[in-house]
Amino acid sequence: MNGLAAMLNILRLRAGPQDLPADNGTLVFWVGIALIAGMVIGIPLYGFGGALALNVMDLVVLYAFVAIVLGVRGVPDRWRQTFTAMAGTGAILGLLMALLMLLAGGPDPGREPEDIATGVVLGMLTLLAWLLLVFGHILQQALDMGSRLVGMLLALGYIVISSAITQTAIGLLQ
Numbered sequence: 001m002n003g004l005a006a007m008l009n010i011l012r013l014r015a016g017p018q019d020l021p022a023d024n025g026t027l028v029f030w031v032g033i034a035l036i037a038g039m040v041i042g043i044p045l046y047g048f049g050g051a052l053a054l055n056v057m058d059l060v061v062l063y064a065f066v067a068i069v070l071g072v073r074g075v076p077d078r079w080r081q082t083f084t085a086m087a088g089t090g091a092i093l094g095l096l097m098a099l100l101m102l103l104a105g106g107p108d109p110g111r112e113p114e115d116i117a118t119g120v121v122l123g124m125l126t127l128l129a130w131l132l133l134v135f136g137h138i139l140q141q142a143l144d145m146g147s148r149l150v151g152m153l154l155a156l157g158y159i160v161i162s163s164a165i166t167q168t169a170i171g172l173l174q
Helices: 004-011 024-073 076-103 118-142 148-173
Strands: none
Touching (some): 118 148
16 A cells, blocks of 8 residues: 555655655655645645645755755755655644644634633644654654654654745645
């Protein structure tokens, strides 16, 4: 199933991006899953066009980030598996976050933060921490670094950059 077992093992930190097939079919499959997951999450908030634009932009930012860090480290040929791993794991964890939001009553931009159940907030924070850990693990493996902490710091940098760009775009869409 286009590396499903490997992707789940990456989520469990038992495999790395190098364990994914390095073919275009796997790349297209997981980028498609990432787009679908992003659309499921984004359409209720931004409509079809806005959600599509934001998700494509997020994938472009992810690709650029991966290409830059791998290029700086001197291993640009690892982009396909690294990008696929980050897009796929991000999509799976994003769907879990969307499920938590549905359990909390669905996306409602007008809802006050204190109206969200504590369990949902803790669940979202746990998934965000897991995303940071998984992205750090992927980057550690792809960049041949000894320290997962450095990978996590790079992942945090990506999340900050991606969030800043996405929030700017959301402001432009409204």
